[in-house]
Amino acid sequence: MSGRTGLDLTDKNIKAMTTAGLNLIGQGLSIYDSQLRMVVSNRPFQEMFDLPDRLVQPGAFFHDTIRYLAELGEYGDVADVDTIVEQRVQQALAFEPHYMERVRANGQVISVEGAPLPKGGWVAVYTDITNTKQAEALLRARSEELSEQLLDRAEELTATNRKLAATISALEEAKRQLTEIEARTRMTTEMMPAHIAHLDSEGRYDYSNRRLSTVLPGRPSDILGMHISQALGSATYLRVEAHLQNAYGGEPSVFEFNEDQDSRRIRVSFTPDGEGGVYVMSVDITEETQARVALQQTRRRAMAAQMTSGLAHDFSNLLTIILGIQSRLQKMDLPESARELVAATQQTARRGGQLLNRIADMTGSRTPQPKATDMRGLLEDLRILASPSLPRGVGLSVVNTLPDEALMLDPGMVQDALLNLVLNARDACGGSGQVTISAHTIGTIWIEIAVSDTGPGFSLEALDKALNPFFTTKGDKGSGLGLPMVYDTVKLAGGDLSLRNTPSGASVVLRLPYRPAPPVQEGLVLLVEDSDALRQNFRDMLIDLGFTVIEATSADEALALTSDLNDIALVLSDIRLEGDATGLDLLTRMRSRLPTILMTSLPYSDPLHREALTRAPVLRKPFTRAQLSALLRSEVA
Template sequence: MDGGGDEAESERTAAELEQLRVALEDVRNQAADLLADRNRLADEVAHARRRLREVEGQLMQREAAAEQARSLLRQPAVPPAEAAAHAENLQVALEELQVIAEELEQANTALAQANALLEQRVKERTAELAAANARLRDSEERLRLAQSYAGAGTWDWDILNDRVEWSEEYFDLYGLDPSTVRPSYAAWVASIHSADRAVAEAALQACLRRTTPEFKVEYRILHPHRGLRWLSGRGRLVCDRAGRPVRLIGLNLDITDRKLAELTLEDANRGLRREVEQEVRAREAAQAQLFQTLKLEALGQLTGGVAHDFNNLLSVITSGIALLRTAEDPARREKLAEAMAQAARRGADLTRRLLTFARRQTLHPGPLELRGWLTEMRELLARTLRGDITIEIEMQPDLWPVLVDAGELELALLNLAVNARDAMPRGGRLRLRAQNASLSRAGSPDLVDGDYVRLCIADNGIGMTPDVLSRAFEPFFTTKEAGHGTGLGLAQVYGFVRQSGGAARVQSEPGRGTTVSLLLPRAPAEAVQAASRETPPQLPDTRPLDLLLVEDDEAVAALTADMLRHLGHRVRRVSSAAAALRALAAGPPPDLVMTDVVMPGGQDGLDLARRLASERPGLPVVLCSGFSGAPARVEALGLPLLRKPFGLDELRSALAQASS
């Protein structure tokens, strides 16, 4: 606070000094004008007096001529002709005398008026000059007092003649001796601290180049008695009619106290920022601990739901294996195998839902035209839903393309459709509506400003009560009977949409139905154009390959090797990354390496892939993983990932992609 007050006081003082300096300059100019006016009036008086003397001379000549004429009239009688001539001359002289007398009277009147006016004007100008001189002395005294009080020094630089003038206060401000230091540009530069000279000179030269009227700069000096001081320079540039700088005048102020206050305040702010950062880190740590606690609590809920569902799936697989061993009928064996395969797919689907809700599933978003996609989905929904449910689709004519993972959006829509089917046990209507929407953060805090497509899935079923609606997106929360739902449907939808950069909304009333709105981000135009130019990759048929299989699980390794041999490939198998490196060094080079991502021994499949990319850059690598944290790490390497569990078709496609 003190620093701010000192700064304001310094600014006010500088402003007052500038006003006084300008006023002093105005008074000096006014005094010079008055003196010139007085000299002009004196010239006018002298001219009037010379004119008066000329008129008086002419009058004396006319009077002499008239006296000569009168003397002739008093002489004895003359001849008539001569007398007539004298009379005529006398008449002319009298007329001229009368005219001269009138002119003399007018001249005397005009001279008297001029003298009176001139005396009045001289008196006024003399009084004004005296007042101006008094103001000049007063301004000079005030300026000296202000400079002395504020510790300010004035300077005046005649740029054309390269003459510099400094006031007494200027010498005192810099600690210079007037008897030894001559004011000059070089002396000013030499008095500035070496670290600030370049900045000060640059500011001055910039002012001269731009010919701006104001000059401002702050720099340090080393006073011989007061030590390091901060000065503020303020000046005004004067230019001629052609715009060339001819004069720069201004003053300097000592701003050391303000600068010290600013530095102190800056140190305090840095300390405050450090304290705030420490507080933020402590708060983030506390939030992380709280989040971990909440994750543990959610994990408890997830464990029960996942264990229940996976036990059901494992029961199907276990029972199917037991029956498969005893069944001899091929149709019976095929039916059991299909049931076990379906249970495995359900388990994989459950895992994918969990990963999507946890936002750890890798999405592959791309431009998607919803008009054609929704038309195709109508057929899929018609086969999935009952015949007593009518499907209606409404779409805006100029519907924007969206940027989403089409497969995950299909899964989300199927989940919502199944929920709507269960909410309409006696049949009803499922309406799909898509329209463009430009949204802002002000109206939707969980979205960024931009364009979206609102995809609404509405049913006219039994609806939700307020307490159920508040938990609609909660994982493993379901109102269905045990064994008829996992509670991950809406949770998976919510996780997918949020991970895609959008948002999900749900509205419902008991007895009036439910509407779930998916806000999907609009696809950029360049992404749509790029997608339109792409052609689906044509994977060639894979030739028989020599493969090195790296898998630590014996059962998984045995089944994977059998699948590879079934596809016509030759397989060598090792159980660790270190063993793979030894096999590569000792044996013939394989055509392709297929490795699990998560393995014991200090090196995992990603470490092995990076090592092979460095030592054997031309060797194809296929990664396999069922671990949820693998996709993000795999994307950093840019390698294809085969997610477990996989079938023959997925395996064949991955091998063809890697070896192409």
């Protein structure tokens, strides 16, 4: 004996109990679906109309029941049974609340009360009112004091009350359905990663999904009744006011702007509602913008590579020929002045070769490889690396206020770019001055690193053209490719670069996406991979590294797990998954921003691979346990 008590509410038991309950009702009941097929009925319904079992089984058609009753004479003498069946079927398909009383061929009086169902179909209740009618007839015959008019009026009121009751029931059901629809709509809008709202004709919010603060941090969430200028703040409102006025004038408007607090990129849509108000939708598209910048830079580099590869090949051959000829001339018995010309020609040709290598670096396949990077250590290594190349009179200082956590960056590319800027700043200072590297975050969106110097600053021409390839202010000593290469590095990472003059000199400012590295800890890892063999291999790697693993094969399955489990520490997901959704879709749709590492065997040229690099660390398949461990545990050489 198991010791279980109480009811075992299985589907079978529930169905049996429901059927028994319906059979105990003194009235007949039938429910048909939108196709007029029997869903359920009770025994009084069958007994009231003497129906065979086949017509009260689920799936029995309404028109077969009508035909059966018509052929039995239920509707009197009918010349054309098909016509009466068609009429009754069309009345049923109208799905309108109704009440009627019908006298059967055997003299029995039945009242029929019907109401439509929310998703089509209808329910009908049949009541035997024969005794009631007989009592009314007896009362009419025996009561000489009651006038015929009063009796007729009482009958009319009784019928009207029944119709009103049916109508009230239908209205209550419609009200319930509308309430549920409104609740579902509100829940849907509140789950969307956007602020959705409505403004009345005076610019006050009369609806909001309470997500303004997630799109624009620092703003209130409860803004009903508040004017838009108060909710957004004066600076932001000035940016949107002209577009809002256009919407009040009947013209939809979609625009983007950078928010002041942490430079988020926001896209706003204003749509007139046709009644004097405006619908508003605001979305944070910062990550989308970063991915778009990285993709645009990749396309530019591919185009530049296509344009220069043939030219560089021919130019390289020409330089090789020139160096060969000069080498032969050098072996000849030439005057000293001619030897100097030969040496100068060789030096110039070699410099041309170095320039070709720099061009190849700019247009070749440079793929960012983000790793968990200790920025404090990177900047300290940079200071040690750059200091010996500075003159005695030029100092180098580092001011780092970045959070003390690992960030996802390509440390080699970042350090090369910063070293290039430090050397440019050294040249600007001449024999004495100060070079400063400062690093800080802008909200939780950007890392900003500035390299400043105390030199003369940028000329107007340099501010305009310094990022153009081959522009230089160093004469023969410069190639004009240093700053363009730094610009290329930053753009590939989804960031931006700007030049500015300061009161004490010049400054080059880099902005890179702020992406904290996944925390390294023993915990639960969600592994999302649709290949059984690969999933088993990756699971074994993670278990060997001390993690507990749960698995999914699709983005939808993974999303369900992240909703149900609160202790997932990390997501390791393939980009291409079972179903239509990708690993990038999973990254977008996860309700909480779980640390995520993507993996793929797609080539770098695939758009999905390029976008993934701008959004999360990416492991190229095949990879080893050591490579996975190095990324998880932030081991930076």
